[in-house]
Structure formats: structure tokens, C-alpha cells
Amino acid sequence: MIDTDLPRVLVVEDDPQLLAMLGGLLTEEGYQVDIAADGQQGLHLGLTREYDVMLFDRGLPAIDGLDLLTRLRVRGIVTPMLILSALANPADRVAGLDAGAEDYLGKPFDVAELLARLRALRRRHLDVARSLPVLKGRLELDSRCVVVADTAAVVRLSERECDLLATLASRPGVVFSRKQLLAIVFDDAESPVVVDTYVHYLRRKLGRTVIDTVRGRGYELGRGG
Known part of the structure; x- marks a missing residue:
């Protein structure tokens, strides 16, 4: 399959x-x-x-x-x-x-x-997209920040946080395995634990619902459910 x-x-x-x-x-x-x-x-x-x-x-x-x-x-x-x-x-x-x-x-x-x-x-x-929708508002790729829709507050991200969130936001509804995210975002790292660490960082900054865990498969952009 x-x-x-x-x-x-x-x-x-x-x-x-x-x-x-x-x-x-x-x-x-x-x-x-x-x-x-x-x-x-x-x-x-x-x-x-x-x-x-x-x-x-x-x-x-x-x-x-x-x-x-x-x-x-x-x-x-x-x-x-x-x-x-x-x-x-x-x-x-x-x-x-x-x-x-x-x-x-x-x-x-x-x-x-x-x-x-x-x-x-x-x-x-x-x-090229420069800006991608996320649960909390929009991810601005040039400035590496999320503009929160309700308050217009700006949440700044590190380069790796931005790359990880952008990867998920570019294909909403798609579940990425930890191995895929390791290869795409953290190509200089060896352990998929780094993926979990940066998911934690993003949830701490933007709320737990910004990224959903799909048990046994990986992560996807949060759907707000």
C-alpha cells in the first residue's frame, strides 16, 4: 500500500x-x-x-x-x-x-x-509561499514569526522551530513521521528525539493544539479540534 x-x-x-x-x-x-x-x-x-x-x-x-x-x-x-x-x-x-x-x-x-x-x-x-496559515494565525517565513489572529500578537520562532512548523503547515492534514521530519528539518541530527523536542518548544510558545500527535504515525498541523 x-x-x-x-x-x-x-x-x-x-x-x-x-x-x-x-x-x-x-x-x-x-x-x-x-x-x-x-x-x-x-x-x-x-x-x-x-x-x-x-x-x-x-x-x-x-x-x-x-x-x-x-x-x-x-x-x-x-x-x-x-x-x-x-x-x-x-x-x-x-x-x-x-x-x-x-x-x-x-x-x-x-x-x-x-x-x-x-x-x-x-x-x-x-x-516561495512566504506566509502560511496555522491554527493560531499566520506563519511569516521572512521574519520567522507567527502573527496570532485574535490579538495580532507576534510570537517569534527560532530557525528550526520555523522550519518544522512550515513543513507541517505546507501540507495541512498530512501526517509526517518523525523520520521524515528528521530528514527534512534536522538533516544534521541523528536521533528523532530532536523532533519531539522542537514540537514541545512550539507547543510551549503557541499552545498544545498547534501540532497534533497521531499515535503510532507522527505529527500533523493542528486542526483545532
């Missing part, structure tokens, strides 16, 4: 061994992974499903990676995209970024760097 609460990534790569490796790696990292072996299939998936991030090779059959990227952008797809390619000289990188990619990583690549770049892309994409 597929867990639809997981962040979703589309991987388009024509090397079957690399495609299988990326699919397994990202699944282990807490992503729901869709894979495509050519640009045509990648285009279909990119237009018909919603993703948190997309990962493309350049030298794809049917539709080249840059052409695929351009077609998705022209049709209004704003999902952050990373190109992973053996074509990695400065001119190639410039071409990829000019075509609309947010990031470009050459092959061969370091797995830890790839995962860090994907996390960074998701965070930057989230920041």
Missing part, C-alpha cells in the same frame, strides 16, 4: 541501474518515488501528478531532459527540478539553469550531496 503522506519525487533516468538505485535510495529517505525511463513518460507523469521535487537526466530518449523541463515550465509546472547529468561543464550547467532548473549536479555524484540538494530545493520552494 502506498503512503500518500510521503513527499513525492519524480525521477527520470534512462540508465536502468542508476534509475533502480535512485528509486531505492529515495524510498529509504522517506520519499514516495515515481520513475520514468524516457522523457515522454516523464512528461506524462509531470503533467498528471503533483510532486514536491523532480530529478532529471539530460540525455533522455524520446524527449531530451532540457526539452522536458521547458515543456513542463511552459505548462505552468513550478515544482523544483534538479538536473543530474554527465554533461557537467560550466556551459552545460548554465544551459540547464537557463532552461528552468533550480539546481544542476554532475555525474558521478556524491549521494549525501544529492540528498542535501533535494532537501534544500524543497525548503526553498516552500519559502
Whole structure:
């Protein structure tokens, strides 16, 4: 059974061994992974499903990676995209970024760097919203504060508190496991206990109902019930 609460990534790569490796790696990292072996299939998936991030090779059959990227952008797809390619000289990188990619990583690549770049892309994409509704009012990402609706009081958050609350507020109704939140928000930490600690900090500042605990599964943005 597929867990639809997981962040979703589309991987388009024509090397079957690399495609299988990326699919397994990202699944282990807490992503729901869709894979495509050519640009045509990648285009279909990119237009018909919603993703948190997309990962493309350049030298794809049917539709080249840059052409695929351009077609998705022209049709209004704003999902952050990373190109992973053996074509990695400065001119190639410039071409990829000019075509609309947010990031470009050459092959061969370091797995830890790839995962860090994907996390960074998701965070930057989230920041575009600048302001997100939460139970107590609105989370303002630029100033890292919550403006409380009833009183207009301002509650200031630390960087990690803001990142955690923003992750939950970006997908209300979605339950995030402690492992997912550890990977998304606390990528330099090893123990999921840090997630519980920051949930406690946020509840202390904003009230216990700002984050709901879903027993046996994880945390979600508070619903006020």
C-alpha cells in the first residue's frame, strides 16, 4: 500500500541501474518515488501528478531532459527540478539553469550531496509561499514569526522551530513521521528525539493544539479540534 503522506519525487533516468538505485535510495529517505525511463513518460507523469521535487537526466530518449523541463515550465509546472547529468561543464550547467532548473549536479555524484540538494530545493520552494496559515494565525517565513489572529500578537520562532512548523503547515492534514521530519528539518541530527523536542518548544510558545500527535504515525498541523 502506498503512503500518500510521503513527499513525492519524480525521477527520470534512462540508465536502468542508476534509475533502480535512485528509486531505492529515495524510498529509504522517506520519499514516495515515481520513475520514468524516457522523457515522454516523464512528461506524462509531470503533467498528471503533483510532486514536491523532480530529478532529471539530460540525455533522455524520446524527449531530451532540457526539452522536458521547458515543456513542463511552459505548462505552468513550478515544482523544483534538479538536473543530474554527465554533461557537467560550466556551459552545460548554465544551459540547464537557463532552461528552468533550480539546481544542476554532475555525474558521478556524491549521494549525501544529492540528498542535501533535494532537501534544500524543497525548503526553498516552500519559502516561495512566504506566509502560511496555522491554527493560531499566520506563519511569516521572512521574519520567522507567527502573527496570532485574535490579538495580532507576534510570537517569534527560532530557525528550526520555523522550519518544522512550515513543513507541517505546507501540507495541512498530512501526517509526517518523525523520520521524515528528521530528514527534512534536522538533516544534521541523528536521533528523532530532536523532533519531539522542537514540537514541545512550539507547543510551549503557541499552545498544545498547534501540532497534533497521531499515535503510532507522527505529527500533523493542528486542526483545532
